[in-house]
Amino acid sequence: MAMVMLVAEIQAGEPVLGPNVAERLASLGITRVTLLRDVSSTAVVLEGWAFDPARSDVALRAVFPVGGTTLRTFHEVQQVGVSLAQPRRETQRHPISSDPASSL
Numbered sequence: 001m002a003m004v005m006l007v008a009e010i011q012a013g014e015p016v017l018g019p020n021v022a023e024r025l026a027s028l029g030i031t032r033v034t035l036l037r038d039v040s041s042t043a044v045v046l047e048g049w050a051f052d053p054a055r056s057d058v059a060l061r062a063v064f065p066v067g068g069t070t071l072r073t074f075h076e077v078q079q080v081g082v083s084l085a086q087p088r089r090e091t092q093r094h095p096i097s098s099d100p101a102s103s104l
Contacts, residue, residue, distance in 0.1 A: 002029075002051040005074040006044045006090050012071065014043050015063045024062045028055055 010014070017033060029050030036043040044063050046056070053075050056103065064071055 001047055001049050002053050003045065003047045003076045003079075004051075004053050004056045004059070006046070006056070006063060007072040007074065008042050008064055009070060010040055012042070012064055013066050015042060016065055017063065019042075019063050025059060025081065028052075028059055031061065 006015075010055075015035065017035070022033075025046065028048070029052065030046045030048040031051075032047040034045040034047075036045065046059055046063075056073055056075070060071060060073060
C-alpha cells in the first residue's frame with residue numbers, strides 16, 4: 001500500500017478534509033487519511049492501494065489549499081512488519097511415574 005505523509009507548520013492553517021476533498025483524494029486512489037499533530041506541526045498521512053505517490057502534489061493542494069507556507073512531503077522508503085509470534089518448538093515431555101522404582 002502506498003503511503004505519503006504531508007507535514008505543515010501550524011501557520012499553514014487547518015487541513016481541509018471535508019466531503020469534497022475526500023472525494024478528490026479518493027479519485028487519486030487514497031482510501032485512508034490519518035491526521036497527526038504536535039505543538040508546531042500538522043501531519044496528514046495518505047494511504048491507498050491505487051495511490052501513486054508521484055501525484056502527492058495534487059493531494060497536498062487539496063488538503064492544504066491555502067499554501068504560502070513550507071509544506072514537507074515524506075515518501076515511504078521501507079515498510080517492515082513486526083510480530084511477537086515465534087515459531088513453536090515442541091518440547092519433549094516425560095511422563096511422571098508414581099512408582100519410584102521405575103526411575104532407576
